[in-house]
Amino acid sequence: MREVAVIAYAQTPxxxxxxxxxxxxxxxxxxxxxxxxxxxxxxDIDFTCSGSCDYLQGVTFAFVDGxxxxxxxxxxxxSHVEMDAAWALYESWLKIQMEEADVALVxxxxxxxxxELRSIMTLQLDPYYLAPLWPDSVSLAxxxxxxxxxxxxxTEESMAKVVKRSRKNAKSNPNSQLSGDFSIGDxxxxxxxxxxxxxxxxSPITDGASAIILATKEKALSLCRNPAFITSIxxxxxxxxxxxxxxxxxxxxxxxxxxxxxxDYSIDAAELxxxxxxxxxxxxxxxxxxxxxxxxKSGGVLAGNIMMSAGLDRIGSMFNLIKSGKVRTGLAHATxxxxxxxxxxxxxxxxxx
Amino acid sequence: xxxxKILEFEAPIYFKYSxxxxxxxxxxxxxxxxxxxxxxxxxxxxxVYVPPRGSCPKDGVATEEEIELPDIGTVESFTIxxxxxxxxxxxxxxxSANIILDGADLAFMHIVDGIDHSEVRVGMRxxxxxxxxxxxxxxxxxxxxxxxxxxxDLPLNHLSDEKNA
Numbered sequence: 001m002r003e004v005a006v007i008a009y010a011q012t013p014x015x016x017x018x019x020x021x022x023x024x025x026x027x028x029x030x031x032x033x034x035x036x037x038x039x040x041x042x043x044d045i046d047f048t049c050s051g052s053c054d055y056l057q058g059v060t061f062a063f064v065d066g067x068x069x070x071x072x073x074x075x076x077x078x079s080h081v082e083m084d085a086a087w088a089l090y091e092s093w094l095k096i097q098m099e100e101a102d103v104a105l106v107x108x109x110x111x112x113x114x115x116e117l118r119s120i121m122t123l124q125l126d127p128y129y130l131a132p133l134w135p136d137s138v139s140l141a142x143x144x145x146x147x148x149x150x151x152x153x154x155t156e157e158s159m160a161k162v163v164k165r166s167r168k169n170a171k172s173n174p175n176s177q178l179s180g181d182f183s184i185g186d187x188x189x190x191x192x193x194x195x196x197x198x199x200x201x202x203s204p205i206t207d208g209a210s211a212i213i214l215a216t217k218e219k220a221l222s223l224c225r226n227p228a229f230i231t232s233i234x235x236x237x238x239x240x241x242x243x244x245x246x247x248x249x250x251x252x253x254x255x256x257x258x259x260x261x262x263x264d265y266s267i268d269a270a271e272l273x274x275x276x277x278x279x280x281x282x283x284x285x286x287x288x289x290x291x292x293x294x295x296x297k298s299g300g301v302l303a304g305n306i307m308m309s310a311g312l313d314r315i316g317s318m319f320n321l322i323k324s325g326k327v328r329t330g331l332a333h334a335t336x337x338x339x340x341x342x343x344x345x346x347x348x349x350x351x352x353x
Numbered sequence: 354x355x356x357x358k359i360l361e362f363e364a365p366i367y368f369k370y371s372x373x374x375x376x377x378x379x380x381x382x383x384x385x386x387x388x389x390x391x392x393x394x395x396x397x398x399x400x401v402y403v404p405p406r407g408s409c410p411k412d413g414v415a416t417e418e419e420i421e422l423p424d425i426g427t428v429e430s431f432t433i434x435x436x437x438x439x440x441x442x443x444x445x446x447x448x449s450a451n452i453i454l455d456g457a458d459l460a461f462m463h464i465v466d467g468i469d470h471s472e473v474r475v476g477m478r479x480x481x482x483x484x485x486x487x488x489x490x491x492x493x494x495x496x497x498x499x500x501x502x503x504x505x506d507l508p509l510n511h512l513s514d515e516k517n518a
Contacts, residue, residue, distance in 0.1 A: 022375030024408055028415055042413055058370040068406050071413030114370045123366070132364045 003217035004096050005227035006348065008037040009316035011210040014177040014304030017113040018207035023057060026209040027069035027109050034105070034211040038223040042071040045213075046101035048078045049092045051085030051108040052308045055120045066109060077101070084108065085210070086273075086311030086334030086344050090235060092214050102216045108309030109209035117205050117307065124337060126240050137275075137338060138202055142194045144247040144339045145278040149196055151248050154281045156196060160187040162277040163200045163302060170299025177204055177304035201277040203305035210309045212316055228322040228330075228348040232260035235344035237337070247339050253286040256345045262287065262331070265347055269294040269321055270331040271314035275301050279340055283333060287345075293331075297321060311335060315346060322350045377407030380419070382491035388483060392457055394418040400458040404493065410459075424481035426454035426499070427507045433470050442494075448473050452499055463493070467500030476506035 010033035012018075012026050035041065042048075048070060054062045063080045070076070077100075081087045085108025092104035121137035148154045164187060170179030182200075193199045220227040236252035238245055257263070270293050274280035280302075284295065298317035301310045311334025321327040329349045336342040374382060377393065381404050384391040392403030393416035400409055403422050408415055431450035448470055451460040465473055467482060479499035489495045 018373075020373055020376055020379060022373055022378075022407070024406065025375055025377075025415075028408055028413070031413065055368075058368060058372070068408045068410055069413060071409075071411060073411035111373075114372060115368055120368065127364065 002097055002099070003229060004093055004214055005217065005220035005224070005229040006212055006315065006319040007215050007220050007224035007227045008034040008213040009210070009319045010034040010037065011175050011306075011313060011316060012208040013175045014206045014208045014306060016177060016205060016207070018111060021207075023052075023062065023066055023109050023111055023209070024069045026111070026207070027066055027107055027211075030209050030211040031070055031105065031107055034213050038213060040103070040213070040223070042076070042105075043074075045103055045105045046077060047092055047095045047104040048076055049080065049088040049095075049104065049106050051081045051083050051088040051106075051312065052110060053082055053120075055123055056110050056112055056115060056117075056307060058115055069107075070105070083308070084273075084311035084334055084336050085309050086315060087235070087336070089212060089214065089312060089315060090233065090344065093230060093233060096214060096216060102219050104214045105211065106214065106312065107209065107211040108306070108312045110307035110309055111207040112205045112307045113207050121338070125242070130242055138194045138197065140242070140338045141202070141276040141279070142197045144282075145196050145201070145276065147247050148278050148282065153248060153285070154278055156188060157184060158281060159201055159277040160184045162274075162280045163187055166277075166296060166299050166302040167200075169297055170303035173298050173303065175208075175304065176299045177206055179299060179303060197276065200302070203275040203301040203310075206305045206307070208304070208306035208309065210306060210313050210316055212312060212319070224323070226323045226325065226350055226352050228319040229351055230346055231265075231349050232347040233344070234259040235334075235342065237342040240337075240341070242338065245339070245341075248282070250282060250286045250340055250343065252343045253283065253340070253345070256343060257287060260345055260347055262345065262347070265329055265331075267293050267331050267347075268329055269297060269318070269327045270333065271298060271300070271318045271321075272296055272333045273301055273311045273314045273335045274340075275305060275310070275335070277302065279335075282340065287331070287333075289331075294327075297326075311344065315348070318346075318348050322348055325350070325352075375407060377405050377416075381405055384421075385493060385495055386489055386491045388486070388489060388495065390422045390424055390454065390481075391419050392422050392454075394420050401456055402459045403454055403457045404461060420456070422454045422456050424454070424483075424496070425502065426452045426457070426479060428465060428473065428475055428477045428479060428499075429453050429460045430475060431465060431473055433473075446470060450479075450499070452479060461493075463496060464498040465500070466498035474506065476509055478502050478504040478506065
């Protein structure tokens, strides 16, 4: 295996509505910021990979238009996933393992403000039996939360605690969309949105983009003072047949934890991609994270959720913690699909003595 | 009793979007509303793009400097369409051409007319034939088509040389 590290990360401010800025304008900012951070040009990049969803923009091949943000003359080696850009990072990691690249640029972007996000997410469901009934993303998450509450795994209060911590942590994240100090009482007095979820249990609708640069060990050490090495990475998907799943557990997380030998690591911090408060509690349980692990220092996606980039942002946020020396060994998690259907786990480590 | 074969079912999808053209396209559309073709120049390679997309496809950097271009250019390539396109605005046969405006580095597609189709050729000099002013809106359709002007054709190598320079 080749040793691969994250060496740069950039993110636009997460906003409810980026207004007249289009996707290309959002991507361009972060791609240049990430390249500048390690003093590279697009010609130094061996492989470029992006993650986005054309339905968000409502334009076919919108992801191709996104390439106007990167220099593609002379022609570049490029790919795209119609998924969260965390999976674009996975593809880039594979390219590096295959020795087809030493340095890779990954970016993700999503402007959710122009469309009807809750319904657009329905299009990722089974098109024969489920999607024609139009269950929206919040309602599906609510089914999961209800099942967890009825199983006595969580309470509305424990969900509110997740929100409280997210908003508090987000105060020190300059890009966050939602932050502040709230008491559990404040939060529980908010009206129910989709039972049992309150609005603050759901990640917000966000516009933005982010970019990460990956490199082999040799390149990483010459370009970055404290790269975050990807020690272990795995992703698993559960069935698309919603009714077959037990929503109160996550077999994909359990399996991936085993594969990456999670229990062998002493994890200082975790960045979890939980678009709904109850999902963070499920993740903590399935990952068996103890109370000493600091969770979502960035605020997590409840503080800002760039659709199709929020998973990549977990990896980027963990990179920030490692680069600054605050964390030695961290866990980043990304998810995709309804109710944590697909999950990726990444162990990231500093190699500095 | 044999089962009826289900060959299709309807699952209609409707979505509403509030589309944002972006800073650059908004500026271009506001100019063409007034009958002006305004492109943008790359700060690195000095390439000029019309219609501008806000970034240089070569360098991947933002283009901000605006430059007004004439409505005169050259046919870089063309084809004659004989098949109707569902919902198409123009009845066939018609000529679609890649036209590169004088001073621009990127061609865009438009229609060539006002000439017998068999006489259209690569290198032919053309000028915009604008619709009547009262029909102008924020669209490239304000130009009905490009028509030939009385100027000698540009040699083919001139077109490609400029681009590769």
